[in-house]
Amino acid sequence: MENQLSNEQLIAAAQQFGTPLYVYHAEKITEQYNKLSHAFSGHPTRFFYACKALTNINILKHLKSLGSSLDCVSINEVKLGLKAGFEPKEILFTPNCVAFDEIREAVDLGVNINIDSISMLEQFGNYYGDTYPICIRINPHIEAGGNYKISTGHIDSKFGISIHQMRHIERVVKTTKLHIQGLHMHTGSEIKDINVFLQALEVLFSVAEHFDRLEFLDLGSGFKVPYKEEDRETDISSLGQKLNIAIKEFEKEYGKPLEIWFEPGKYLVSECGYFVVNANVVKQTTATVFVGVNSGFNHLIRPMFYDSYHKIANISNPSGAERIYTVVGNICETDTFAWDRVLNEVRAEDLLVFYNAGAYGFEMSSNFNSRLKPAEVLFKDGTFTLIRKREVFEDLLRGQVV
Ligand SMILES: *Cc1c(COP(=O)(O)O)cnc(C)c1O
Numbered sequence: 001m002e003n004q005l006s007n008e009q010l011i012a013a014a015q016q017f018g019t020p021l022y023v024y025h026a027e028k029i030t031e032q033y034n035k036l037s038h039a040f041s042g043h044p045t046r047f048f049y050a051c052k053a054l055t056n057i058n059i060l061k062h063l064k065s066l067g068s069s070l071d072c073v074s075i076n077e078v079k080l081g082l083k084a085g086f087e088p089k090e091i092l093f094t095p096n097c098v099a100f101d102e103i104r105e106a107v108d109l110g111v112n113i114n115i116d117s118i119s120m121l122e123q124f125g126n127y128y129g130d131t132y133p134i135c136i137r138i139n140p141h142i143e144a145g146g147n148y149k150i151s152t153g154h155i156d157s158k159f160g161i162s163i164h165q166m167r168h169i170e171r172v173v174k175t176t177k178l179h180i181q182g183l184h185m186h187t188g189s190e191i192k193d194i195n196v197f198l199q200a201l202e203v204l205f206s207v208a209e210h211f212d213r214l215e216f217l218d219l220g221s222g223f224k225v226p227y228k229e230e231d232r233e234t235d236i237s238s239l240g241q242k243l244n245i246a247i248k249e250f251e252k253e254y255g256k257p258l259e260i261w262f263e264p265g266k267y268l269v270s271e272c273g274y275f276v277v278n279a280n281v282v283k284q285t286t287a288t289v290f291v292g293v294n295s296g297f298n299h300l301i302r303p304m305f306y307d308s309y310h311k312i313a314n315i316s317n318p319s320g321a322e323r324i325y326t327v328v329g330n331i332c333e334t335d336t337f338a339w340d341r342v343l344n345e346v347r348a349e350d351l352l353v354f355y356n357a358g359a360y361g362f363e364m365s366s367n368f369n370s371r372l373k374p375a376e377v378l379f380k381d382g383t384f385t386l387i388r389k390r391e392v393f394e395d396l397l398r399g400q401v402v
Helices: 007-017 026-039 057-066 075-083 100-109 118-128 163-176 194-208 236-254 302-306 393-397
Strands: 021-025 045-050 069-072 091-093 112-115 134-139 180-184 216-218 259-262 273-284 289-293 312-314 322-328 336-344 351-355 375-380 383-388
Touching: 007 021, 007 273, 007 351, 007 375, 007 383, 021 026, 026 045, 026 057, 026 236, 026 375, 057 069, 057 075, 057 375, 057 383, 069 075, 075 091, 075 100, 100 112, 100 118, 112 118, 112 180, 118 163, 134 163, 134 194, 163 194, 180 194, 194 216, 194 236, 302 336, 312 336
Parallel strands: 021 375, 045 069, 045 259, 069 091, 091 112, 112 134, 134 180, 180 216, 216 259, 289 322
Antiparallel strands: 021 273, 273 289, 273 351, 312 351, 322 336, 375 383
C-alpha cells in the first residue's frame, strides 16, 4: 500500500536507531490531510491539527507546511506551535479547567481562544469586554458513541457549556459586551456515524441564531481511523457533501458567510505511526504464552487505558507458524498490550511492531518504573531522520535536587 512502511524499512530503522522506537511516515500525514481538504473543498474550511495527539515539533512543522492550523489544549502547546512557525491566528487555544492567568497569556500571544465555562466567560467579559473576540465551546449533549472514556459530549461531561445554559450564556455576553466570533463543539473521539456530526451541527445552528457576529463554526473532531481489519474510517467525503448543503442553507438564514473549522488529531497522525519493540522473553505458562517486550504501558498506554486495539505483527519472522500469544510489557503492574493475539512464531529478540501508533502514543508516555522514553524518527522523502533522541539515565535525574 501507498505511504506505508514495509517490514524491511522498519527493521532497518530499528537497526539504525535501536528499540523501542516510534517511527512516523510524513507522507502518510500529507495523504490524510489532503483527503480532508478534498472532502471539504466545497465550503471554506480550516483544519486545526489537534496537536495533543503528537506534539513533536517536526510533526508540527510538517503540518504547517501542508497549510494546517493548530488546536492547542495548553499554553505550552501554544508556545510549541509558535515555535514551529504557526502565526498566532493559525492557533486555536481550547483549554479546559485552566486558570484565568493562562487565558490571559494566550490573549497576550494573540491566538484564538475557546472558552469552555460560564465562570470563565464572565471573567473574560469583565476583563476584556468586546476588545478580544472569542469562541464559545458548547456541549450539545450528543453521544458520539464508541468509548465512554473518550466521549466528551454526554450530559455529565466536564467539557463545554451545556446547550441547556443558553440563557445564562446570553446574559453574560450581553452584560459584558463579549464579541463572540465562533461557536465550537467537540463530541469526542471515534464518531462512526456521520449523522452525529450532522445532528450536532443542527444544534449548533440553533445556538448560532443567538449571536450576530459569528465568523465560524468549529465542529471539533472525532474522525475515526481503522484500527482493526474490519473497522471503517469515518466517511468524510459523504460528510463533506452533506455538510456543504446544510451550511449553505444556514448561511442564507444567518445572512452571512460562515467558515467551518475542524480539529482532527487522530485522523491526521494515527496511521503514520509505528511503534517497534523487541521481544525479550517468550514465557509459556499453564494459561497462555506470554511475549514480554522491551516496552510497556509507559510507552504506549492506549491498550491499558482505553482497552484500545492495536494491530501487532512480528516483522522479523513474518513467515513463522501462526501461534497465539499474550503480548505484555516489562512494567511492574498489569501491563497487557494484547490478549490471545495470533502472531507469527515469536522468538526472543524478534522485532514486533504496533500499528496505528502515531496518535496518543509517544505523547502519553511516561518514565514510570524509571524507564527511559523511546526515540522518535521521521520518514520523509525516502530517509529516516531522528527527531527525538532516546532518553538516557541522566534524563531521569534532570530537575531532581540531589
Ligand atoms: C483531543 C481533541 C481533538 C482531537 O481529537 P481526535 O479524536 O484525536 O481527532 C480535537 N479537539 C479538541 C478540543 C480535543 O480536545
